[in-house]
Amino acid sequence: MRAARIRRLAALAPVALAAVIALAARAAAQDFTSATLPGPASSANGFIESGLPPRHAGPAFDASYARWFGLPELETRAVACGAGWRLARVAAGFSQTGEPDLGWSAAGLACGVARTDGGAGLRAVARRDRSIEPGSAAAARLDARAGAEVGWGAWLEAARGLRLWATVPQSWSAGVAPPLDRPLEIGGEFERDGLILWLTRSAPSGGAEADHGAGVALRSGSLAAWALVRDRPLRGGVGLVASARRLFVAAAVESHPELGETVRLALGLGGAAR
Amino acid sequence: MNRAPPPVAGTVVRHPAPGSAALLAPALAAAVLAVLAVLLFAGAARAQLAPDSTGYAEPPPEEPEGADYEVESADSLAEGAIELGMGASGRVGARPRQTRRVRFNDRTLGGSVREGEGDPLAGGSIETGVLAGRAGVGRLAPRWGRGLLLGAAAEPWSAGASDRGAGALFRGRAGRGAWYRLGEGGALETLYGRFAKRDLTGGRARAGPFGFGALADRAGQAQASLSFCRGRTEHELALDREGRWRAEAALERSAGALTLSARVRGGAAGLRSLAEPLRSGPARALATELRDDVPWGRVRAQAALWRFAPGRGGARAALEVRRRFNPRESVAVGFEERHGTPRESGRIPGFRQGAWGEWRGEVAGLALALRHEVLGAERLGRAAVRTVTAAQAGLEGPAGSGLRITHCVYRVRSGESLYLIETASDRVILRAVSGTGRRTRVEVRAPGAGGHINAALEIPGVAGAPASEATRPRWTLDWTRRARSR
Numbered sequence: 001m002r003a004a005r006i007r008r009l010a011a012l013a014p015v016a017l018a019a020v021i022a023l024a025a026r027a028a029a030q031d032f033t034s035a036t037l038p039g040p041a042s043s044a045n046g047f048i049e050s051g052l053p054p055r056h057a058g059p060a061f062d063a064s065y066a067r068w069f070g071l072p073e074l075e076t077r078a079v080a081c082g083a084g085w086r087l088a089r090v091a092a093g094f095s096q097t098g099e100p101d102l103g104w105s106a107a108g109l110a111c112g113v114a115r116t117d118g119g120a121g122l123r124a125v126a127r128r129d130r131s132i133e134p135g136s137a138a139a140a141r142l143d144a145r146a147g148a149e150v151g152w153g154a155w156l157e158a159a160r161g162l163r164l165w166a167t168v169p170q171s172w173s174a175g176v177a178p179p180l181d182r183p184l185e186i187g188g189e190f191e192r193d194g195l196i197l198w199l200t201r202s203a204p205s206g207g208a209e210a211d212h213g214a215g216v217a218l219r220s221g222s223l224a225a226w227a228l229v230r231d232r233p234l235r236g237g238v239g240l241v242a243s244a245r246r247l248f249v250a251a252a253v254e255s256h257p258e259l260g261e262t263v264r265l266a267l268g269l270g271g272a273a274r
Numbered sequence: 275m276n277r278a279p280p281p282v283a284g285t286v287v288r289h290p291a292p293g294s295a296a297l298l299a300p301a302l303a304a305a306v307l308a309v310l311a312v313l314l315f316a317g318a319a320r321a322q323l324a325p326d327s328t329g330y331a332e333p334p335p336e337e338p339e340g341a342d343y344e345v346e347s348a349d350s351l352a353e354g355a356i357e358l359g360m361g362a363s364g365r366v367g368a369r370p371r372q373t374r375r376v377r378f379n380d381r382t383l384g385g386s387v388r389e390g391e392g393d394p395l396a397g398g399s400i401e402t403g404v405l406a407g408r409a410g411v412g413r414l415a416p417r418w419g420r421g422l423l424l425g426a427a428a429e430p431w432s433a434g435a436s437d438r439g440a441g442a443l444f445r446g447r448a449g450r451g452a453w454y455r456l457g458e459g460g461a462l463e464t465l466y467g468r469f470a471k472r473d474l475t476g477g478r479a480r481a482g483p484f485g486f487g488a489l490a491d492r493a494g495q496a497q498a499s500l501s502f503c504r505g506r507t508e509h510e511l512a513l514d515r516e517g518r519w520r521a522e523a524a525l526e527r528s529a530g531a532l533t534l535s536a537r538v539r540g541g542a543a544g545l546r547s548l549a550e551p552l553r554s555g556p557a558r559a560l561a562t563e564l565r566d567d568v569p570w571g572r573v574r575a576q577a578a579l580w581r582f583a584p585g586r587g588g589a590r591a592a593l594e595v596r597r598r599f600n601p602r603e604s605v606a607v608g609f610e611e612r613h614g615t616p617r618e619s620g621r622i623p624g625f626r627q628g629a630w631g632e633w634r635g636e637v638a639g640l641a642l643a644l645r646h647e648v649l650g651a652e653r654l655g656r657a658a659v660r661t662v663t664a665a666q667a668g669l670e671g672p673a674g675s676g677l678r679i680t681h682c683v684y685r686v687r688s689g690e691s692l693y694l695i696e697t698a699s700d701r702v703i704l705r706a707v708s709g710t711g712r713r714t715r716v717e718v719r720a721p722g723a724g725g726h727i728n729a730a731l732e733i734p735g736v737a738g739a740p741a742s743e744a745t746r747p748r749w750t751l752d753w754t755r756r757a758r759s760r
Contacts, residue, residue, distance in 0.1 A: 113640070154679075155642070168681040171714035183683055204685055
């Protein structure tokens with residue numbers, strides 16, 4: 001009986017492999033990047049970043065750090081706090097990216113409703129250049145030194161362990177263009193017995209084609225390890241999430257064949273680490 | 275706490291021990307396949323989270339390609355009810371368009387009036403009981419028999435027009451004029467009106483399953499129609515004074531949940547409807563549809579072959595499978611292949627093959643739908659000419675209020691047209707878009723001023739793209755109130 005089960009699981013391997021190969025998206029996270037898994041947010045930063053509200057209510061605080069493509073002058077530091085009451089979820093945060101003369105600051109706010117089997121939220125982020133040269137266009141006009149974007153996200157538990165989501169981080173934007181164009185992303189994850197598989201698809205952006213991501217995570221007790229692949233170009237990453245009581249720590253490294261490695265770290269209190 | 279879907283009626287459900295591998299493997303496969311289906315096929319050009327029908331949304335052939343098309347919804351009004359509506363719409367920074375409408379339905383008198391500058395649906399119609407029958411003036415969209423002379427289907431593969439005749443989904447506009455019907459179900463019918471820039475007079479008489487009708491214009495051109503209709507069998511023969519004829523036979527048979535319908539048409543290419551020449555359809559056509567309403571969902575397969583004139587024809591095959599997991603959740607996948615052209619004039623698109631996938635789910639107060647469509651000029655949807663991915667989230671609030679957000683990302687090759695479906699309180703709009711872009715539509719519904727207020731904001735464009743007329747947000751505000759007149 002056990003051998004038959006193993007054979008059946010083994011038979012799924014080509015399907016999973018095909019999925020990974022066929023569906024391997026740009027690193028769509030931006031100012032409030034989180035080192036946790038994609039999908040419904042498990043942290044306040046994640047909620048602001050994707051608009052996908054966390055299923056669990058309760059106070060949460062987390063801080064994250066990202067070094068993009070190994071560039072020390074391109075680092076993002078973000079702090080956010082969240083709260084929930086009954087169905088309502090809310091999060092607010094602040095982020096800084098880059099060095100004082102080239103970087104920018106961002107403030108984010110997300111609000112939404114969530115249950116254990118679904119949720120929907122709105123997100124808004126406002127950015128401002130950190131350094132404004134006197135006499136420049138940026139000093140003269142607000143829309144030349146600051147920008148804002150508004151988006152939304154929704155997720156639903158389609159079947160036991162199967163969650164599907166859609167996130168549109170930039171439905172509307174104004175002022176200075178966001179540093180990254182983030183189109184509609186749809187995704188799904190399946191979780192059973194500590195094993196999590198997920199697939200994502202980001203809609204085409206500009207002249208580029210749609211891109212895809214696939215990942216697998218294993219969770220054992222308070223520890224979860226995950227790996228993902230993305231296409232265009234083909235690349236991958238690994239991550240680790242550890243939690244103890246209400247505290248969680250997450251780290252992720254993603255490699256890009258041309259641009260180098262992106263390292264992300266997160267430390268949080270409250271919420272639900274995943 | 276995870277939600278377990280309720281078992282489908284008629285199926286046997288086994289409950290393995292929690293965590294057993296026997297449960298894991300098939301569930302894993304099903305999950306991977308379901309997610310793959312959604313991700314790979316989520317979203318072609320129907321943008322489109324619309325009522326379920328196979329194929330891609332397109333305006334009728336009498337409308338120009340690549341332009342917006344609006345059609346009136348055919349929702350009914352209860353006897354003794356009166357509906358008032360006021361609306362405004364426009365683009366940010368531009369002069370708004372105002373619309374007003376009144377609809378009423380009494381035992382003897384019913385009608386509607388719409389007005390508004392630039393409103394394609396402006397106009398009115400009124401009907402009342404007179405001389406033992408019913409008479410009306412205003413909008414005309416009749417259907418005789420199979421529609422060879424009046425009320426043809428918009429697409430060569432469709433069995434019936436969705437905007438012509440009584441009981442249609444939409445109130446189309448074939449012409450304007452007056453009509454009179456006498457007897458049960460309109461045994462005797464006469465009409466006079468202006469159709470396609472031509473004044474027409476016509477009449478039709480029905481006796482049992484048979485019907486005979488004739489149309490004539492001021493220039494002496496005339497056409498006649500002889501039809502037979504019994505149950506789900508319907509035939510029609512139409513001819514003109516030059517002796518040109520067309521005939522169509524339509525049959526439908528059911529066996530349990532399975533329904534098979536077939537339609538065959540033949541005749542002269544030169545015979546064009548006096549009333550609706552641009553909707554005359556092909557001279558020759560063969561179409562069949564198989565529909566199986568199985569307990570778990572529905573399967574629809576369509577095949578059609580047609581020819582307008584030598585060198586101008588087409589063929590189409592489509593399959594759609596809709597799987598309902600429970601009343602609140604379903605997945606649909608579809609496939610379509612086309613050859614030639616579905617229009618009598620204009621460019622010939624040639625070979626097109628595409629597929630679409632759609633998932634819809636709902637939990638208390640929250641709905642989510644994902645859709646992807648692709649239509650390509652080569653097999654398996656390659657050399658895509660239209661690609662659309664859409665997501666829609668809906669939230670239900672108290673007192674009938676609600677919020678719905680729809681976002682779609684599309685890419686349309688030059689020369690191709692894509693129509694995004696917008697559903698307003700009194701109309702359906704097929705919004706023509708082209709090129710590469712994305713669009714968010716936010717709709718809010720709330721009770722107010724004794725009725726309902728519907729507001730919509732449509733945000734087009736791409737983040738960071740330069741502002742232009744096309745990227746200005748478009749808005750709509752509409753108030754509707756229904757009341758009893760007595």
